[in-house]
Amino acid sequence: MPALEDLYREIILDHYRSPRNRGELAVPPARRVEGFNPLCGDEVVVYAEVDGDKLADIRISGQGCSISQSSASLMSTAVKGLPLGEVREVIRTFKSMMSLHEAAIDEHGDHGGEDGEHASGTSGDSSGEGGPGEEPVDLEKLGELAALQGVVKFPVRIKCATLAWNTLVQAIDEAESSSGEE
Amino acid sequence: MAHVKSTIQEPGQPQGASSLQGASSPQGASSLQGASSLQGASSLQGADAPGRRLDVDRIRSDFPLLARQVHGRRLVYLDSAASSQRPRAVLQAMDAYYETTHANVHRGVYAIAEEADRLYEQARVTVGHFIGAPHPAREVVFTKNATEAVNLVAFSWGRANLKPGDAIVLTEMEHHSNLVPWLVLAADLGLELRYLRMDDSYRLDLSSLDRLVEGAKLVTCTVMSNVLGTIPPFASIAEAAHSAGAVVLADGAQSVPHHVTDVGSLGCDFLAFSSHKMLGPTGIGVLWGREDLLDAMPPFMTGGGMIRDVKLDGFVPDETPGKFEAGTPPIAEAIGLAEAIRYLTDIGMTSVEHHESHLTAYAEEALAGTLGADLRILGPAGTVARGGVLSLAYRDIHPHDLAQVLDESGVCIRAGHHCAKPLMRRLGVSATARASLYVYNDESDVDALAEALGKAGSLFG
Numbered sequence: 001m002p003a004l005e006d007l008y009r010e011i012i013l014d015h016y017r018s019p020r021n022r023g024e025l026a027v028p029p030a031r032r033v034e035g036f037n038p039l040c041g042d043e044v045v046v047y048a049e050v051d052g053d054k055l056a057d058i059r060i061s062g063q064g065c066s067i068s069q070s071s072a073s074l075m076s077t078a079v080k081g082l083p084l085g086e087v088r089e090v091i092r093t094f095k096s097m098m099s100l101h102e103a104a105i106d107e108h109g110d111h112g113g114e115d116g117e118h119a120s121g122t123s124g125d126s127s128g129e130g131g132p133g134e135e136p137v138d139l140e141k142l143g144e145l146a147a148l149q150g151v152v153k154f155p156v157r158i159k160c161a162t163l164a165w166n167t168l169v170q171a172i173d174e175a176e177s178s179s180g181e182e
Numbered sequence: 183m184a185h186v187k188s189t190i191q192e193p194g195q196p197q198g199a200s201s202l203q204g205a206s207s208p209q210g211a212s213s214l215q216g217a218s219s220l221q222g223a224s225s226l227q228g229a230d231a232p233g234r235r236l237d238v239d240r241i242r243s244d245f246p247l248l249a250r251q252v253h254g255r256r257l258v259y260l261d262s263a264a265s266s267q268r269p270r271a272v273l274q275a276m277d278a279y280y281e282t283t284h285a286n287v288h289r290g291v292y293a294i295a296e297e298a299d300r301l302y303e304q305a306r307v308t309v310g311h312f313i314g315a316p317h318p319a320r321e322v323v324f325t326k327n328a329t330e331a332v333n334l335v336a337f338s339w340g341r342a343n344l345k346p347g348d349a350i351v352l353t354e355m356e357h358h359s360n361l362v363p364w365l366v367l368a369a370d371l372g373l374e375l376r377y378l379r380m381d382d383s384y385r386l387d388l389s390s391l392d393r394l395v396e397g398a399k400l401v402t403c404t405v406m407s408n409v410l411g412t413i414p415p416f417a418s419i420a421e422a423a424h425s426a427g428a429v430v431l432a433d434g435a436q437s438v439p440h441h442v443t444d445v446g447s448l449g450c451d452f453l454a455f456s457s458h459k460m461l462g463p464t465g466i467g468v469l470w471g472r473e474d475l476l477d478a479m480p481p482f483m484t485g486g487g488m489i490r491d492v493k494l495d496g497f498v499p500d501e502t503p504g505k506f507e508a509g510t511p512p513i514a515e516a517i518g519l520a521e522a523i524r525y526l527t528d529i530g531m532t533s534v535e536h537h538e539s540h541l542t543a544y545a546e547e548a549l550a551g552t553l554g555a556d557l558r559i560l561g562p563a564g565t566v567a568r569g570g571v572l573s574l575a576y577r578d579i580h581p582h583d584l585a586q587v588l589d590e591s592g593v594c595i596r597a598g599h600h601c602a603k604p605l606m607r608r609l610g611v612s613a614t615a616r617a618s619l620y621v622y623n624d625e626s627d628v629d630a631l632a633e634a635l636g637k638a639g640s641l642f643g
Binding site: 004007008013039041042043063064065066067154157160 | 580581582583586587590598599603606612613641642
């Protein structure tokens with residue numbers, strides 16, 4: 001049985017209570033993209049200001065559960081000021097962490113047959129406190145974001161955790177495609 | 183009870199009761215049949231008198247799923263407004279049907295096909311009697327769920343009877359299933375939608391009722407809100423609607439499982455509800471409609487089973503209700519639903535109402551006592567004209583987080599917008615945490631809820 005403490009780590013609760021980079025940016029130059037979780041009504045609004053090939057600034061608004069809002073806050077601190085290539089790398093790493101099973105198949109074919117994690121998220125405890133042998137994701141690279149790995153054990157909540165990230169992807173996609181047109 | 187017995191022995195179905203009993207009794211007589219046929223005046227049978235308390239332990243023992251443990255704890259199921267659990271009698275009736283009787287209905291000329299046909303049509307009559315239908319054999323249409331029942335009215339009655347500029351009156355409290363079909367129809371036909379609003383006491387503001395129904399062709403309203411528990415004065419709304427010449431559709435998804443239902447007293451022309459919220463199986467719902475309205479309506483889905491004749495250049499539909507049941511219908515589910523109705527009727531719907539009313543009052547008191555002003559119930563205070571649905575807001579803890587923490591204590595509630603986003607906006611929230619009560623819940627479930635909410639308070643405090 002996954003423990004509640006795996007989900008509600010102290011870092012997550014801290015970012016939920018005191019969200020970082022909360023607010024809005026002037027549009028333009030920033031882009032404003034809304035993300036919704038239609039199942040639960042959670043809403044994340046990402047303001048992303050892209051300057052050249054850098055994510056110069058980011059702000060988050062919206063409302064939702066502790067997981068969606070803390071994930072957005074953690075994301076903002078992780079990507080703010082980074083070149084877009086590195087932003088995409090952080091996004092990729094984070095999303096891999098959110099889909100451990102698929103990542104295990106992709107990157108460690110020999111582990112592909114073991115789908116204890118995938119079945120319901122209720123059986124495996126191995127990824128609890130940094131069992132790096134099982135992890136296809138470099139958690140050190142994720143820093144504080146690694147606190148969100150416990151979400152994987154609560155499959156229904158993965159959508160909460162990825163909401164801000166999918167919204168950010170859309171924002172920088174739009175920024176890059178529009179700069180390509182100009 | 184008595185009147186349900188009479189439905190299955192109605193003239194025209196003389197073998198009714200015996201074939202069903204015969205079908206289920208090889209399974210060792212379900213607990214329900216045991217209760218009604220052997221023990222006569224048991225705690226279930228004949229208990230339908232105001233003030234009689236339900237024997238919840240006994241009822242709970244009829245529900246196999248409720249014996250389950252979750253996270254090492256007793257399952258506390260408080261999500262019946264989303265879907266109820268079902269008693270062994272329902273499961274056994276469906277099993278027995280599949281094991282002894284199954285054949286497609288309306289086609290076979292052999293013994294088991296005729297039995298299947300009879301059981302299916304008996305189920306229709308049982309459903310009809312349960313809601314006081316004047317012509318149960320002809321006015322009950324089996325659908326997939328309540329949503330499909332509303333869609334049937336919108337598509338069939340709506341397209342045949344409405345024209346651009348016509349008005350429909352609905353309410354701010356509707357479930358999406360009684361809202362989106364009308365949004366679609368309004369966009370397609372160019373209809374005007376008018377809304378009864380909610381007032382600050384979580385009830386419908388009826389001050390504009392007469393003005394809103396003026397000239398309207400259809401008025402539709404929930405009989406009980408799935409979010410607030412509010413029970414609007416449906417009969418008054420229907421009366422005003424009829425005075426204005428409108429047809430009235432009742433969304434009974436939340437009310438039929440919990441309250442005595444009589445389509446005549448409600449004053450509706452159509453009533454939609456679902457089986458899985460009233461101890462029956464998923465996959466079947468009901469549309470009751472006034473016979474003359476159904477007769478005049480074109481088919482909804484088309485294909486096999488709903489026709490009288492087909493030629494290469496056209497078809498003649500079957501009579502009501504067959505013309506609305508294209509394809510092989512949910513036969514086992516209809517039999518399961520009829521068994522669920524027998525179970526509820528043996529408890530007695532008046533007793534069900536009283537039980538839930540008592541438990542709602544207990545919950546209001548217990549939650550306020552344990553959690554104080556940190557807890558708000560988004561719904562009418564007291565138990566008058568309100569059902570056992572409690573939408574909770576606890577401090578500023580998000581409903582999803584509440585539900586997650588409650589799950590650890592084995593307490594099942596629902597977090598979300600409950601398919602009522604316009605109402606969520608009116609309430610100024612994106613979601614609520616909803617606990618809902620039924621016949622198998624008692625004070626200990628409410629206590630478990632209060633205790634688990636307290637734990638959530640500590641975690642997020």
